[in-house]
Each structure stands twice: as C-alpha cells, then as structure tokens.
C-alpha cells in the first residue's frame with residue numbers, strides 16, 4: 001500500500017476541500033463522457049465521497065452509485081456527508097475489486113490509480129465490472145506542472161519537496177499523461193481524452209489547496225530525508241504562497257487533470 005497520507009482527520013479535511021478545486025472539472029468530464037440519468041455507477045477510491053456525490057447527482061434518483069474505498073474511516077466520513085438515497089459506500093480494495101458485482105453501466109475514479117501498485121491491472125478489473133457497452137472514465141493528474149505563475153521561490157521550493165517525496169515513495173506523479181498508454185496496455189479501447197486545469201488569481205487563488213497537500217506529505221518528506229517539518233513550516237505555508245503570488249500579480253494553477261474514457265464492448 002502506497003497511499004501516503006497518514007493523519008486521518010487532516011486527510012478528511014483535505015479530501016473535502018480538494019473537491020472545491022476539482023469537482024467542477026470532474027462534473028464536466030463525466031457529462032462529456034456520457035454519464036446520464038438512470039445509470040448504475042461504481043466509483044473507485046471514493047474517499048470523502050466527492051465524486052460519488054457528483055455522479056449521484058448526474059444519474060439522479062433513477063440511478064445508483066457504489067463507492068469503494070479501502071479506508072474504513074473515509075467510508076464513515078463519506079456516509080456522514082451523503083444524504084442521497086442512491087449512494088452506497090463499501091470498504092474494499094480497488095486493486096482487486098473482490099466481491100464487487102459485474103453489471104455496472106459506468107466505472108469512474110479520480111486520483112486513485114496513481115496510488116495503486118498496478119494501475120493497468122486495476123483498469124482491466126474495473127472494465128470487467130461493466131455490462132457490455134458500459135463506460136469507464138478516470139480522472140488523473142500531472143502533478144509536475146508548475147503550480148503558480150510566476151513560479152516564485154517558496155512555490156518552487158515547496159512543490160519541489162512535494163515531488164521529491166512522492167518520487168521517493170514510488171508514487172506516479174504523471175499518471176494523467178500516461179492514461180492513453182495504460183488503456184492500450186490493459187487491452188481496452190483507445191480512450192477519448194480531455195485535459196483541464198483550475199486557475200485563479202487574486203486573494204481567492206487557492207494557494208491553500210496546495211499548502212494542504214504539501215503539508216500532508218511532510219511525514220513522507222521526513223521519512224525520505226527530503227525536508228524537515230521546520231523547513232516546510234505548514235502553519236504559515238498557505239499565507240506565504242499566496243503572499244508571493246499576490247506580490248507578483250500572479251495566479252495559482254491546479255494540476256492539469258486528464259480525463260480518459262472509453263466504452264467497453266465485449
């Protein structure tokens with residue numbers, strides 16, 4: 001298991017907040033890929049339930065969503081946050097999908113393949129849980145793309161620590177651009193692709209979102225000797241990042257999010 005975030009409470013807050021930046025992009029992707037009312041959807045690595053809730057909204061009361069998540073605490077949080085009757089969360093491993101039925105109209109997943117030991121096999125298994133003609137649609141990042149323009153010193157340093165920690169932990173930082181290849185290696189049809197990123201300037205620019213994820217990887221940085229907590233200084237990081245961006249009249253960028261989707265005919 002290579003999921004790197006250890007502090008469950010902080011991780012819950014991070015996953016909920018992350019939705020504010022990524023959910024509009026994921027909604028557009030799911031709509032473009034063809035998620036429509038009445039579908040029965042499997043959400044891989046459902047975390048705090050952000051994508052499952054989006055999917056539930058798109059499929060409506062006549063459809064249903066099953067979220068699969070390895071961490072029981074995240075499943076509890078997702079259940080507490082979701083009042084829609086058409087969403088169910090289960091504790092399970094998306095690498096194997098053991099015990100998951102095979103009649104879904106769609107399988108979706110965001111920012112989960114990057115943490116799996118064998119993402120290609122996970123794609124294959126996900127496709128095997130679809131009815132013939134079902135849709136597979138995944139949304140993954142390129143975390144190496146510059147997070148701010150201009151890339152001022154604190155941004156460059158903190159982002160550099162983050163990337164180094166992920167690399168040392170063996171986490172794929174550019175899974176988004178690899179999706180087309182992965183679909184092919186998995187023996188799936190060539191996917192359609194869509195890339196979008198979040199960008200904003202001014203005081204509302206989400207430096208906090210980067211500060212959150214960078215702070216969450218401090219244990220990993222310390223484990224691998226990349227940087228110390230004191231060097232990252234998580235309590236002041238968001239303010240320092242935003243301060244530099246405002247001083248430079250710059251903007252904050254989310255990672256480019258690559259959507260890939262295909263219809264599976266068997």
Ligand SMILES: C[S@@+](CC[C@H](N)C(=O)[O-])C[C@H]1O[C@@H](n2cnc3c(N)ncnc32)[C@H](O)[C@@H]1O
Nearest residue numbers: 003045046047050069070071093094095110111
């Ligand atoms: C970055 S979060 C993304 C959560 C959600 N998809 C979203 O976009 O808001 C990744 C989630 O995948 C879960 N995860 C990682 N490996 C998993 C596995 N093998 N099986 C099930 N869930 C897994 C983590 O526990 C975490 O909740």
